[in-house]
Structures are given as structure tokens and as C-alpha cells.
Amino acid sequence: MLFAPVNRIIPFSNVDGPGNRMAIFLQSCPFQCWYCHNPETINMCIHCGICVPGCPSKALAMTHGKVHWDESLCEQCDSCIKICPHLASPKILTMSSDEVIDKLSEVSSFVRGITVSGGECMMHPEFLEELFGKVKALNMTSLIDSNGFVRFEDYPRLMDVCDGVMLDVKATDPKFHQQLAKHDNASVMDNLRYLLSVNKLTEVRIVCLPRFDEQNRKTIEDVVSIVKDQARIKLIRYRPYGVRKEGLDILGSASLDEELFLEYRRYAQSLGAGEVVSV
Amino acid sequence: MSTAYEIVTDTTLTYHQQFINLAKLGENTDTTLPYNPEFLKAKEAGMICDLFEGALPFRPRYILPDYSILMKNGSKFLQLDPPKDIWEATSALMIMYRHVPSVSSFPVFLGNLDELLDPFIVDEQEATKAIGLFLLHIDRVLCDSFVHADIGPKDTKAGRIILKETLRLQTAVPNMTVRYDSELTSDEFGALCAEVMLSTAKPSFANHKMFSAEFGEKNYGLASCYNGLRLAGGGYTLPRLRLANIAKEATSIDHFKNVLLPKYVDLMTEFMDLRIRFMVEDSAFFKSNFLVKEGFIKQENFVGMFGLVGLAECVNTLMGIEDKKKGYGNNKNADDLGEEIIAHLDHLVSLHKAPYSENSADRYWLHAQVGIERDGLDSSPGARIPIGSEPEIHKQIAHSGRFHKYFPTGIGDIFRFEETWKNTPESLLDIIKGAMNAGMRYFSAYCENNDVVRVTGYLVKRSELEKLDRKEAVLNGATVLGQGSRDMAHALDRKVTK
Numbered sequence: 001m002l003f004a005p006v007n008r009i010i011p012f013s014n015v016d017g018p019g020n021r022m023a024i025f026l027q028s029c030p031f032q033c034w035y036c037h038n039p040e041t042i043n044m045c046i047h048c049g050i051c052v053p054g055c056p057s058k059a060l061a062m063t064h065g066k067v068h069w070d071e072s073l074c075e076q077c078d079s080c081i082k083i084c085p086h087l088a089s090p091k092i093l094t095m096s097s098d099e100v101i102d103k104l105s106e107v108s109s110f111v112r113g114i115t116v117s118g119g120e121c122m123m124h125p126e127f128l129e130e131l132f133g134k135v136k137a138l139n140m141t142s143l144i145d146s147n148g149f150v151r152f153e154d155y156p157r158l159m160d161v162c163d164g165v166m167l168d169v170k171a172t173d174p175k176f177h178q179q180l181a182k183h184d185n186a187s188v189m190d191n192l193r194y195l196l197s198v199n200k201l202t203e204v205r206i207v208c209l210p211r212f213d214e215q216n217r218k219t220i221e222d223v224v225s226i227v228k229d230q231a232r233i234k235l236i237r238y239r240p241y242g243v244r245k246e247g248l249d250i251l252g253s254a255s256l257d258e259e260l261f262l263e264y265r266r267y268a269q270s271l272g273a274g275e276v277v278s279v
Numbered sequence: 280m281s282t283a284y285e286i287v288t289d290t291t292l293t294y295h296q297q298f299i300n301l302a303k304l305g306e307n308t309d310t311t312l313p314y315n316p317e318f319l320k321a322k323e324a325g326m327i328c329d330l331f332e333g334a335l336p337f338r339p340r341y342i343l344p345d346y347s348i349l350m351k352n353g354s355k356f357l358q359l360d361p362p363k364d365i366w367e368a369t370s371a372l373m374i375m376y377r378h379v380p381s382v383s384s385f386p387v388f389l390g391n392l393d394e395l396l397d398p399f400i401v402d403e404q405e406a407t408k409a410i411g412l413f414l415l416h417i418d419r420v421l422c423d424s425f426v427h428a429d430i431g432p433k434d435t436k437a438g439r440i441i442l443k444e445t446l447r448l449q450t451a452v453p454n455m456t457v458r459y460d461s462e463l464t465s466d467e468f469g470a471l472c473a474e475v476m477l478s479t480a481k482p483s484f485a486n487h488k489m490f491s492a493e494f495g496e497k498n499y500g501l502a503s504c505y506n507g508l509r510l511a512g513g514g515y516t517l518p519r520l521r522l523a524n525i526a527k528e529a530t531s532i533d534h535f536k537n538v539l540l541p542k543y544v545d546l547m548t549e550f551m552d553l554r555i556r557f558m559v560e561d562s563a564f565f566k567s568n569f570l571v572k573e574g575f576i577k578q579e580n581f582v583g584m585f586g587l588v589g590l591a592e593c594v595n596t597l598m599g600i601e602d603k604k605k606g607y608g609n610n611k612n613a614d615d616l617g618e619e620i621i622a623h624l625d626h627l628v629s630l631h632k633a634p635y636s637e638n639s640a641d642r643y644w645l646h647a648q649v650g651i652e653r654d655g656l657d658s659s660p661g662a663r664i665p666i667g668s669e670p671e672i673h674k675q676i677a678h679s680g681r682f683h684k685y686f687p688t689g690i691g692d693i694f695r696f697e698e699t700w701k702n703t704p705e706s707l708l709d710i711i712k713g714a715m716n717a718g719m720r721y722f723s724a725y726c727e728n729n730d731v732v733r734v735t736g737y738l739v740k741r742s743e744l745e746k747l748d749r750k751e752a753v754l755n756g757a758t759v760l761g762q763g764s765r766d767m768a769h770a771l772d773r774k775v776t777k
């Protein structure tokens with residue numbers, strides 16, 4: 001049985017794929033995007049203990065050099081993740097695939113399946129393969145929400161049990177991607193083509209940023225020229241909520257102008273995209 | 280109760296509202312019915328409540344006429360021929376509504392509108408206009424939130440037009456239910472209903488399979504808040520046990536179950552017997568009303584509704600639980616006791632032979648009453664979990680599934696959703712399907728920022744609440760109830776599903 005660090009599980013989610021789904025967020029991500037809305041999912045906790053005294057409900061304690069989180073005492077005030085200087089969270093549960101399936105069973109009559117997100121869930125591909133096999137046995141579907149860092153073609157057995165991938169393409173310009181996410185995008189672009197070729201590309205997600213009109217347009221152009229009308233394109237409007245200071249300094253504390261955002265949508269459509277949704 | 284002088288000088292009441300209040304005042308001067316002094320004592324002490332039905336019942340509380348008879352035969356008393364087109368059909372219904380009595384003197388059941396109107400839909404544009412005007416008329420003339428229309432379970436042209444116009448008009452009246460069965464209702468129609476519900480707080484979803492099993496597939500309707508009643512019949516009367524208060528009198532769980540409950544069940548059933556006998560045997564209604572004479576209703580299709588409120592607080596009191604978040608709805612032992620109490624109550628009620636309840640197995644049927652504004656925070660509606668203490672939505676649904684089967688004449692839950700759900704009505708439909716499979720009888724939802732919102736079972740407009748806050752008269756008589764429930768029971772602060 002395999003295990004993975006779970007940041008949280010949302011029993012009902014209407015934004016992570018078709019229909020109502022259970023959304024599972026796994027911890028850790030190789031990217032560090034300017035606009036990350038949940039930076040506490042980026043790193044694994046290093047058990048430095050800095051967050052422990054800041055917990056108002058005594059839900060955190062250090063035992064044998066490790067932070068221990070008592071879920072029953074936690075008020076979900078999120079003080080700990082605001083305090084943590086390491087882009088981590090002490091509220092991580094290490095769960096087995098069976099434990100995740102148990103959670104799914106509680107809501108199985110209300111959902112069509114699961115969507116696994118992060119962090120970057122593809123940091124745990126073997127776990128996903130095991131989990132998705134069990135989900136399939138329940139006659140439900142499994143989707144992946146990924147930043148495309150890990151190459152999907154290296155995991156053919158996972159692809160067999162995965163019903164689709166929602167892929168973030170943060171930027172198609174390699175240099176800009178490097179600045180924005182602190183990593184290049186070679187594997188992201190390969191994944192885009194690969195997933196399309198094996199018919200597992202459910203959706204491509206592009207975040208439209210203020211102050212980077214040219215990059216926004218370039219990413220939309222390049223993605224549409226590859227994907228054409230073969231997958232839904234979801235344009236996401238930059239919003240400053242949860243973004244840390246580094247990102248706010250570069251992107252500002254206002255959401256992307258609504259008119260401009262709608263213009264991007266029309267632009268994508270004019271280039272021959274199929275379904276374009278904007279959120 | 281206000282005095283006549285107070286009523287006629289109250290500037291927040293419309294003329295019609297004053298008129299109804301004055302009539303009630305008059306009715307209550309009568310002393311014909313020999314109410315048991317023990318009952319009156321229990322009422323005074325807050326153990327039983329008669330919901331201000333009036334001292335001398337001169338009509339059943341809720342009436343569900345079979346309007347298909349109007350479509351087929353017209354009405355002799357109303358001098359109406361059977362309608363031939365959509366204009367005549369909507370006009371005939373509007374005329375008849377004026378003559379259907381109820382406890383509020385507004386008709387609480389408008390019929391299965393899509394079934395009634397679908398045969399008349401020839402030109403869709405014309406039908407849209409006719410139905411739009413019909414719905415507008417209902418909101419402005421039958422201005423009471425307990426006026427209720429049904430649609431479904433089948434996907435029809437008329438049903439879609441009704442939903443489209445409901446979305447456009449954004450009115451609180453009529454309250455509306457879709458009778459939903461995932462095997463009979465198309466996903467497209469279900470999702471359309473969910474979409475309209477998220478924007479206007481209606482229609483609510485009724486579990487058609489469940490109601491059909493109890494009443495027969497074509498034999499029921501949803502009236503008033505969420506009251507499941509027999510078509511061509513209705514509900515005679517609805518008093519309620521105030522379980523939260525009764526629990527305070529108990530010295531132990533055993534005392535509550537085996538001494539107090541039987542005592543109050545006896546007092547309440549005796550009270551119901553008395554009123555129903557008078558209604559059927561003495562009042563003019565069942566003898567001379569055209570609804571009876573022309574077959575729109577039949578006496579044997581009526582049932583007495585045995586109401587209760589405050590199960591949550593009752594259980595918490597009996598178990599000595601002070602923190603609501605750790606009590607009923609969030610605690611297996613508390614939920615078990617809750618179900619044990621309801622099952623026991625149902626048994627006690629079933630032992631009593633109810634008069635004139637021929638088609639209802641000669642017994643009174645349980646109803647989870649939604650509460651009234653003055654109940655405040657100490658008594659949650661029916662068997663609901665207290666507002667502010669709701670667990671995650673799937674747990675709340677599972678909880679409802681345990682209790683809904685006991686209440687054929689009405690129980691339901693309301694869920695508040697965040698705005699993003701408006702973009703994904705099919706996701707909400709997934710939840711509703713799951714809820715019905717889990718045994719939920721009645722599911723209502725609305726979005727946080729709507730103008731039309733669901734209070735406890737009925738709808739009000741926030742904009743009208745604001746008018747009332749400024750002490751201006753408003754058209755809808757139920758707005759004042761909504762104001763009370765908002766202020767005293769925090770009825771609009773329920774948990775939001777993100």
C-alpha cells in the first residue's frame with residue numbers, strides 16, 4: 001500500500017472537472033509561481049517548530065523533533081501557515097490510498113469521481129496509479145490537475161487508469177516561464193502534445209496576468225495552435241487573494257482588468273479554439 | 280394577538296392583511312368548541328402550539344384541488360367552460376385560485392402547472408407571454424409566500440417556459456417544487472431546475488419516488504412550505520408539539536418518552552379530533568362548497584397533520600449537551616436518540632384512530648413544522664440541525680436521510696451555496712441525486728447573494744425585508760414572518776457550501 005501527504009480533501013467541489021467531485025490536494029510542488037494562491041502547499045514541512053507557539057488552540061506540539069497536528073483541536077484559523085517561513089504547512093495527513101477511498105465512500109453517491117490536485121500531485125505518480133485503480137473499481141472517474149512538470153509518458157500504467165488531465169500552461173515562452181515559476185517549461189510543452197495525442201487532455205488552464213499582455217497573448221496563441229479545438233481552454237483571471245508579497249510586487253494587488261480578460265477570451269476564439277471558459 | 284384598533288392603525292399592513300387579521304379576531308370570539316382545559320394549559324405552557332388556526336375551523340388548513348377537472352369540465356359554480364387555448368387556461372386558473380380557501384385565505388396549492396398547461400402550448404412565443412403574465416398575476420395578487428405551484432417530474436415545454444419566466448421575474452411567489460425522479464426527469468431538465476433554484480431559490484426538489492410510494496404516483500402535491508398532501512384533498516389542521524419545551528419538563532429520557540410524550544400526544548390528537556369532526560360534521564365547507572360539489576376535492580383525501588418542532592434542542596436538553604456543535608447533527612448518540620424519539624412518537628400517533636382519514640390509513644401523519652418567527656433560537660425547525668451548527672453538507676444529507684422517512688406530510692432541508700455553483704448546475708444535480716438516494720425527501724437551495732431567499736420553508740425578497748425594516752407596507756404577507764425569523768432565529772445565516 002502506498003501513502004501520500006494530503007494537504008486537504010474537499011468532499012464536494014464543482015470547479016475541478018465535470019460534475020460534482022471530491023478534490024484531493026497533495027503536498028509539495030517543484031514550481032514556485034508568482035501568483036500561487038496556496039503557497040503553503042509548495043514544500044514539505046521541515047519540522048522547525050516555528051509555527052507551534054502561534055497556534056491559538058494548542059493543536060500543534062513538538063514530539064521527538066517532529067511537529068504533531070491534532071485535527072480534533074484545530075479551529076482552521078490558518079495562523080500556522082501564515083507564520084511558516086518555509087512555504088509549508090503542519091496540517092498534513094499522510095494517507096494511504098485506502099484511507100482516501102474511505103473518504104470517497106462517504107460521498108460516493110454525490111460525486112462522479114475524484115480530482116487530484118496540489119501542490120503538484122504528479123510528485124506522487126505511483127500513489128496516483130494505485131488510487132485511481134481503486135476508484136475505477138468503484139465505477140468512478142479520476143482526473144489529474146497538474147502543472148506538467150513530471151512527464152506523463154513515463155507513467156503509461158497511470159495513464160491507463162486516469163480519465164483525463166487538466167494541464168496548467170503557465171507560459172509558453174521558456175524564459176518567462178523560468179522567471180514566473182522558477183523552472184523551465186520543456187516538460188510542460190511535451191506533456192501538452194503527449195496528452196493530446198493519447199486523448200487524455202481534458203482542459204488547458206492559462207492564468208492571464210496583469211502587466212504582461214504580450215506574454216498572455218503569446219501563451220494563448222501557442223496553446224491554441226497546438227490544441228486547436230481538441231480540448232477545452234480555461235482562462236483564469238489573476239486575482240491577488242492569497243498571493244505572497246513577491247507576487248504582489250510584480251503583479252499588483254488588483255485583479256486583471258475585466259475588459260481585457262474578456263478580450264483574451266475573444267482572442268482565443270478568433271484563433272480557432274474550441275470551448276473557451278473564463279473564470 | 281393585536282386588538283382591532285391596533286390592526287386598523289398598523290401602517291405596515293396592507294388593506295388585505297388588516298382584513299384577514301380582523302376576521303381571525305372575530306373567529307376567536309367564538310366559544311363553541313369544548314377544548315380540554317388540560318390542552319389549553321399545555322398550550323399556555325408552550326408545550327403544544329395551535330399555530331393560530333382560529334377557534335372555529337370553517338375550512339381545512341390546506342386544500343389541494345384537482346385542477347385537471349377544471350381543464351376537462353370547466354366549473355358550473357364559476358360559470359367556466361373547459362379552456363381551449365393557453366389564454367383561457369391561465370385565465371380559468373386565475374379565476375379559480377381566488378375561490379380556494381386556506382388558513383391564510385390564499386390558495387396554498389396552484390396545481391401541477393406544467394401538466395395543466397402543456398396541452399395548450401402551440402406557439403411557444405405566445406405561450407411564454409401568457410405564462411409570464413400568469414406568474415406575474417400570481418405574485419402580485421396572491422401575495423403570500425405560502426402559495427405553492429408544482430412542476431415535473433417530466434420534462435415538458437410548459438415546464439421549461441415556467442422555469443424561464445420564473446428566472447426572468449425573480450419573484451417570491453409562488454413557492455415552487457419540482458417533483459424529481461432521476462429515472463423520469465431528464466438530466467437537462469433537472470439541471471435547468473437547479474440553475475433556476477440557485478438564482479431564485481426555487482423550485483425545490485421533492486423526492487418523487489418517495490412520495491409516489493406513499494400517496495400513489497399521480498395522487499400528491501406539494502403545498503405551502505413543503506407539505507406533501509393528497510391531491511383532491513389536503514390537510515385538515517396542523518398543531519405542533521414543541522419538543523424543546525417538553526424536554527425541559529422531563530426528569531429523564533425515560534420520563535420524556537414514556538410519560539410526557541404519551542400525555543401530549545393524547546392531548547394533541549384529541550384536539551385534532553375535535554376540530555376535524557367539527558369541520559366535517561358541522562361547518563358548511565364539506566357540505567356546500569363548490570370544490571366538494573364539483574369533485575375538485577374529496578373529504579376522504581384529507582389528513583390531519585401531526586406537527587413537531589425543536590427535535591434538536593429536545594435531544595440536546597435530554598442528553599445535557601450545551602455546545603450545539605457537539606450535539607444533535609454532530610454526534611451519533613444524539614442522532615440515535617433523535618431517531619428513537621421520532622420512531623416512538625410515530626408509533627404513539629399511529630395507535631390513535633383518526634376520524635375522517637379514510638385514505639390515510641385512519642391515522643394522523645407526521646409533519647416537521649418549520650417553526651414560526653417567535654420560536655427564536657431555542658427551537659429549530661422540525662428535525663433540522665440548528666443553524667450555525669451544520670456539519671459538512673454530505674453529513675447533513677445523511678442525517679436528513681435518517682429522519683425524512685417519518686414525515687410524509689412534510690420535512691425538508693435548505694442549503695446555501697456560494698455563487699460559483701451557478702456556473703455548474705449539473706454539479707448541484709449530482710448532489711441532489713445522491714441526496715434522494717440517501718432517503719432525503721425534500722431539498723432546497725439558494726445562493727448567498729440572491730434577492731429571493733428561502734427563510735424556513737417559504738421565500739421572501741431581501742428588498743422587501745428592507746422596506747419593512749423602514750416600516751413601509753409590503754405586498755407579501757409573509758415578509759413580516761421572514762423579518763422575525765431573520766432577527767430572532769438567524770434564519771438567513773445558514774452554512775455556505777463553497
Ligand code: SF4
Nearest residue numbers: 055074075077078080
Ligand atoms: S490552523 Fe494551524 S494555527 Fe490554527 S488552530 Fe489549526 S493548527 Fe492551530
Ligand code: SF4
Nearest residue numbers: 045046049051084090
Ligand atoms: S509548518 Fe513550517 S513553521 Fe511549522 S514546523 Fe513545518 S516548516 Fe516549520
